[in-house]
Amino acid sequence: MVSRYSHRPEYPKQMVDHINSLMSRVPVRYPAVDIGAGTGLFTRPLARFLEPSRAVIGMEPSAEMRRAAKDHPEELENVRYIAGFAEEVGYASRSVALVAAACAAHRFDKHTFLAESHRILVPHGCLAIVEYRWGDTQNSVGDEIYSLLERLVDGYDRRAHSNSAGEYEMFDAADAISSAGLFTNVHQRIFTWTVQRQTEQVVSAAMALTPSLKAEAKIGREPFLQALGEIVARHSSSAGNVELNYVGHGTFALERASGARD
Template identity: 25%
Template sequence: MEPRKQKFDTLADDYDRHRPRYPAVLLKELVGPLAGRSRPHVVDAGAGTGIVLEGLIPILGEDGRYEAVDLSSDMVSRGRAKFPSVSWSVGPAEPFLEQARDVDLIVAAQSFQWMDRPRFLRAARGCLNPGGQVAIIQNNRDFRASSFLDAYESLLEELSPGYSRHYRAFDFGAELREAFAPGGGTVEVRTADWTTTMAADDFVGMAKSSTQVQRGIEAHGQALLDRLRDLIDRHADQDGALTMPYHSELFTARTASAAESDG
């Protein structure tokens, strides 16, 4: 597990400051099944610094029972400072879920691809309450809609060892159906397309919070950052801002409710 932990240690400040947040429309869809549950039990798995909690807690309420787990102690320290009322743990998500009980919602935001996914889903299915839900949410840079992002992905593919822009090209919906449908669970997939603007320095900060860019810096040093700055200079507008299109995805699997199970 140590290599996975090292992916994000030392990156917490840039990660928390520069990573894009999740679209409100998908967060509202995500929490819909929890309507009417008092003090819902939520686990943020692979939580990082708790970016998804920034959107969930205002919707669900401060009185919910929130737990968060991440491999990186740096990320957890930053998250704990932001959300001291959340119960934070350092470690892998899979064994954490295997010992969890009576969970209403498990969220894996921008982290599911790093998991032992079959083990994660077995554990999620085992600890969720009837009608509980596991949600996979991710923001994807839409390189098909942006010449800048297309060039940025090409730069990473050239200079970051082993990187491919398709590194998250898994059929998460099919994986959820395989895990949950046999027990009467239901799976849904929702998407949202949105655009933000980002100052050049903020984009560099976001890039440096990425393990792919860190691998490129280890391999090529300052040369990668110099080429990134040149790329930004060629695509930024006259105010030095970049237009950033995103394609966000939400995959949810809900366990059968008590009434459905009885039926």
């Protein structure tokens, strides 16, 4: 599974810029923690773009994922990876500037994760739950691939998330945060970006989607690859390139200032 992550995109600078704007009052001595960091797809953009070069911790329970993150060729002096879980972060109270979770929070115990985030964030610190999807306007490459997965994978819906049991359910991060009553300034932002990829890169990126594992298991690797290849070929230019659109969804909130905290 780790090898498939190499075909997933990193998150865009504009997401981190928004976080920077929210954390302008938080001293740089407090670190940012990316929980469920995986191979570092959000950890590295945080390390690059958080101002001014704030220390960033990628927390990930899987040793294999942590090794892949540490082996990334880009060397960033302000980032390190450690073992840890969303439900028991291990940081002291009021010691962290940012708690981030990228394509991960839907698998956490939400109540415990939000309580832990509230405990460790400094006043005015930021909670950021982010994710991305392929753009899926009608008849786009993303729409066709998601439609294929919806046909092949029982219970799968492109707007749903897999929980810790591997079942698909809707997860509204803003509603979960607001219902917890622990944070202020709960809001959402949408970020879009486009990349050009070669046909085989798009097929590999589609194989890296989590439901693709189930689709492959259901009909076999070669038939699934053929079905993906036929979709991607329809959207390829004469030079063999495909325009791939991404839509990033971010839910953000702030820790209450001192004196307003429970």
